[in-house]
Amino acid sequence: MPNNVELRVVGCGDAFGSGGQFQSCFLINDLNGTLAVDFGARSLIALRACGLDQQVIDQIVLTHFHEDHMGGLPFFLLDREYVARVDAPLRIMGPRGLAKRLQDMTEVMCPGVWKKTWRFHLDLIEIDPDRPVQVGDRCILSKTVRHPTGPFEATALRVETCGKVIAFSGDTGWVDALYDIAADSDLFVCECFNYEEQPYGGHLSLPVLLSKLPDIQFRRILLNHLGPEMLANRMSAPFETLADGAIYAI
Secondary structure, three states, X not given: OOOOOEEEEEEOOOOOOHHHOOXXXXXXXXXXXXXXXXXXXXXXXXXXXXXXXXXXXXXXXXXXXXXXXXXXXXXXXXXXXXXXXXXXXXXXXXXXXXXXXXXXXXXXXXXXXXXXXXXXXXXXXXXXXXXXXXXXXXXXXXXXXXXXXXXXXXXXEEEXXXXXEEEEOOOOEOOOHHHHHHOOEOEEEEEOOEOOOOOOOOOOEHHHHHHHHHHOOEOOEEEEOOOHHHHHOHHHOOOEEOOOOXXXXX
16 A cells, blocks of 8 residues: 555546546545545446456445446445455445445346345445544545435545545535535545536536635645536646546645
């Protein structure tokens, strides 16, 4: 493990694969192991395309329950059970409803394969917004954001580990909770789906970010989840934009 904290971009695309990018999945590597933030439908493929070993992932935390953020988990579990045959425990964390949502999704995608007992220990932890969760030496804080997810909450995440802070907006329109999530962060991974403002509030746009970001203290921002127009204009964006496979050491 690196002595510093490393963020690896496995996938940073939108739900539709705009620009040929994989769906949301980030790896935080540090002295505490490997934490995946989100695991979109094609994330297992993306890991293999990057030459990464999925067996090293020991924790996963989800921002919300859309398929481009958690749809790869059934395949990840089945790979771990039948192909990789890893014995190490796996912890999956996410908003309230995680356990039922994951089981239902697995049964819909692969009927009959959900197990009450896996060959590895599976620990499912449901996180309440605004209540920090200490997981080993990592501290994870979630806050409710604005993104339509039916009866479930969508969240932004703040991960504190090894003296560093990585913030994730998740998918959302602007909410003031992002001030607290991103405050004094070393990296702020912030969605920016729209190049111009749109008449719906479930995603952030560049004009909104330009109006809000001066009030947040962060060391570095990385724009994520770019839609087609943002991708076409990414070279003119005033902030760094993410690409699959990128690595950031902090």
